[in-house]
Amino acid sequence: MDKSKIKDSVEKKIHELAKLRNLTYVGFGKNTGTHVLRKFRFNDCKHIFEYQHSQLIRSRPHCVVCHTDKLEREAEAAGLIIVGNGRASDFKIYKFKSCGHEQEITTAGVRKGRFKCLKCLEIKHSNEAKAAGLKIVGYGDNKNSRLYEFPSCGHRQEIQIQKVRRGIFHCAECERLKLKQEAKFFFFF
DSSP, X not given: OOHHHHHHHHHHHHXXXXXXXXXXXXXXXXXXXXXXXXXXXXXXXXXXXXXXTTHHHHOOOOOHHHHHHHHHXXXXXXXXXXXXXXXXXXXXXXXXXXXXXXXXXXXXXXXXXXXOOHHHHHHXXXXXXXXXXXXXXXXXXXXXXXXXXXXXXXXXXXXXXXXXXXXXXXXXXHHHHHHHHHHHHHHHO
C-alpha cells in the first residue's frame, strides 16, 4: 500500500471517529514536536479545539469554552467570581462579591449552593467569643468547637461554638479549683 492510500485511510478513520463523538474534523493543528494535533469543531456549539486524534478513541472531549462559561454563570448566580484554579480540576478559587474574601470551593458545591465564606464565619465566631468575654486561640477537635481562652483567669478550654453563642459555659478549671477549696473548707470544720 502506498503512502497516499494509508494517509487517506487514516484521514477517513479520523472523520468517522469525529462523527461518532459529535465533532467535525477540520484539519491539521499544531505540530508539538512529539505529536501532531488535529483541529475539531464541536457540532453543538461550533467551538474549535486541537486534540490528538488517537485520544478520541479513549475519551469524549468536552468544550472547555462552554464549560468555563457554565462555571462563570453558576458563580455569578451564587454571588461569586472565579479568580483562579484550585488544587484539582473540580475546584476553583472564588471571590465573594458580598465581602471580597477569596476561597477554594468545589464547582459542584457552588452549583448546589453548598458553601459559605469561611473567613466571615471565623470573624462571626471571634465576635461572638469577644461578646461572651472569651478569646479564640485555636481550633477544637471538630468543626463545631474552638479552643477559647478566658481573659479573666488565663485558662484555656475547648467549648462548642453554639454554647459560647448562647452564653452557657464556664471555666472548668476555675470551677474545679473552687470546688477543691470548698472541699478543704468543708473538711476543715
